[in-house]
Amino acid sequence: MPQSPPALVTFWNSSIGKKIVVALTGLVLVFFLIAHLSGNLLIFVGQKAFNDYAYFLHHLLHGAGVWIARVVLLTSLVLHVVATVQLTIKNRASRTAYQKEATQRASKSSRIMIWSGFTVLAFIIYHLLHFTARLGPYSSFNDLTVTRPDGSTSLDAYQMVINGFSSLPAVIFYVIAISLLCSHLSHGVASIFQTLGLSTSKTRPLYKKLALIYSAVIWVGFLSIPIAIYFFRLGQA
Amino acid sequence: MNLTLKVWRQKNANDPGQLETYQAKEIPSEASFLEMLDIVNNQILEQGQDPIHFDHDCREGICGMCSLNINGIPHSKEQGITTCQVHMRKFSDGDTIWIEPFRAKAFPIVKDLVVDRSSFDRIIQAGGYIDVRTGSAPDANSVPISKEVADAAFDAATCIGCGACVAACKNASAMLFVSAKASHLNQLPQGAPEKEARVIGMVEQMDEEGFGNCTNHFECEAVCPKSISADNIAKLNRDYLLAKAKQSVSS
Numbered sequence: 320m321p322q323s324p325p326a327l328v329t330f331w332n333s334s335i336g337k338k339i340v341v342a343l344t345g346l347v348l349v350f351f352l353i354a355h356l357s358g359n360l361l362i363f364v365g366q367k368a369f370n371d372y373a374y375f376l377h378h379l380l381h382g383a384g385v386w387i388a389r390v391v392l393l394t395s396l397v398l399h400v401v402a403t404v405q406l407t408i409k410n411r412a413s414r415t416a417y418q419k420e421a422t423q424r425a426s427k428s429s430r431i432m433i434w435s436g437f438t439v440l441a442f443i444i445y446h447l448l449h450f451t452a453r454l455g456p457y458s459s460f461n462d463l464t465v466t467r468p469d470g471s472t473s474l475d476a477y478q479m480v481i482n483g484f485s486s487l488p489a490v491i492f493y494v495i496a497i498s499l500l501c502s503h504l505s506h507g508v509a510s511i512f513q514t515l516g517l518s519t520s521k522t523r524p525l526y527k528k529l530a531l532i533y534s535a536v537i538w539v540g541f542l543s544i545p546i547a548i549y550f551f552r553l554g555q556a
Numbered sequence: 557m558n559l560t561l562k563v564w565r566q567k568n569a570n571d572p573g574q575l576e577t578y579q580a581k582e583i584p585s586e587a588s589f590l591e592m593l594d595i596v597n598n599q600i601l602e603q604g605q606d607p608i609h610f611d612h613d614c615r616e617g618i619c620g621m622c623s624l625n626i627n628g629i630p631h632s633k634e635q636g637i638t639t640c641q642v643h644m645r646k647f648s649d650g651d652t653i654w655i656e657p658f659r660a661k662a663f664p665i666v667k668d669l670v671v672d673r674s675s676f677d678r679i680i681q682a683g684g685y686i687d688v689r690t691g692s693a694p695d696a697n698s699v700p701i702s703k704e705v706a707d708a709a710f711d712a713a714t715c716i717g718c719g720a721c722v723a724a725c726k727n728a729s730a731m732l733f734v735s736a737k738a739s740h741l742n743q744l745p746q747g748a749p750e751k752e753a754r755v756i757g758m759v760e761q762m763d764e765e766g767f768g769n770c771t772n773h774f775e776c777e778a779v780c781p782k783s784i785s786a787d788n789i790a791k792l793n794r795d796y797l798l799a800k801a802k803q804s805v806s807s
Contacts, residue, residue: 516794
């Protein structure tokens with residue numbers, strides 16, 4: 320009898336298995352966004368609080384913490400993107416087009432998931448080059464430093480954000496990307512429950528509402544920062 | 557009633573096919589949708605042309621044979637009924653009606669509006685049954701089943717396998733059909749012993765047939781003539797995950 324491939328391989332190759340991977344990796348990213356937002360909002364507390372928080376993240380577990388987080392997030396992101404692209408290719412191949420199309424229940428957000436996803440992916444790459452790798456035009460960020468109470472110097476993350484959002488194109492791209500991210504989340508968060516088999520017709524409206532509230536919080540929270548900096552001169556003398 | 561029909565005509569599986577326009581004249585409003593097509597076909601036959609081919613059988617909403625996408629929606633926009641239960645009084649005089657076959661790669665067109673849905677049969681063969689010792693019929697009520705379970709299993713069992721869920725899905729996914737068939741048997745004591753093999757077998761066959769993946773649009777639920785709930789899809793997702801987990805530690 321021929322040896323069948325391991326269950327993990329057939330799981331990944333199956334439609335439901337791949338969707339469960341999308342749901343679980345999406346869940347990791349959903350929790351990350353809330354943590355990321357909570358940290359970012361410290362910008363409204365002030366320069367010291369924000370820089371202390373950045374210093375704390377970079378020195379958590381003697382500097383290992385930030386790398387553990389990076390590996391987990393990058394793995395989740397790659398699996399999420401690879402699985403959704405493969406699923407979308409299969410979906411497109413399965414459908415033949417109607418001359419007369421009609422939609423009854425599918426929301427707009429649910430139908431543009433792949434495009435909102437790609438925009439967010441492009442944004443994440445740009446965002447990492449901007450604030451994490453500080454490459455190209457952003458290499459000047461490396462010169463922004465503050466002196467810590469113990470006499471050592473560390474990056475002035477606060478000033479990096481202020482400078483970063485003093486450019487109108489950066490603010491516009493940020494607003495577009497965050498808005499599409501929230502469209503993505505409004506469908507994605509509710510779908511996590513359905514794909515993991517946790518929803519019923521009784522709880523489905525609740526999860527839908529939860530997804531909308533979550534997306535609204537993310538939208539308002541993340542957009543408040545560039546708006547405050549560019550239009551209300553936060554952190555600028 | 558006088559209507560304009562835009563009907564998909566396709567000679568065979570290899571023909572590209574196209575929409576053709578027909579005038580349906582003096583259609584009684586009490587006629588069913590399929591009777592309207594019968595009247596139009598009579599007119600076409602009188603002119604010595606090839607009538608419009610479409611699937612039908614019981615014409616009372618129980619066999620799952622009729623199909624048709626009516627104005628872009630499988631079984632029309634009326635909720636919880638099949639095409640054969642749609643009546644012309646739901647339309648207005650002078651309407652233009654688009655009539656297309658159920659479309660999916662896994663449902664190849666045979667001719668005009670007739671599609672081959674035998675991919676569904678192969679999914680059933682992959683696990684949508686129970687193995688029983690055939691012999692004398694068991695005593696009725698010898699296997700106790702709670703009211704809740706019996707109701708939920710019956711709701712799933714009302715699926716007539718028409719394929720409207722696939723036709724409505726933006727991804728041509730068969731998840732509502734497969735989940736209804738699996739959930740019907742999985743919940744009952746007669747089907748429970750083979751639950752894991754059933755779920756894995758049916759899902760693998762579904763993928764092999766070339767159906768798409770569920771992206772939680774819930775279009776299937778909206779068009780299902782038996783109003784089967786997408787709760788069954790959540791259940792199938794969960795059952796598949798658990799079955800694969802068990803398979804990975806036991807094999």
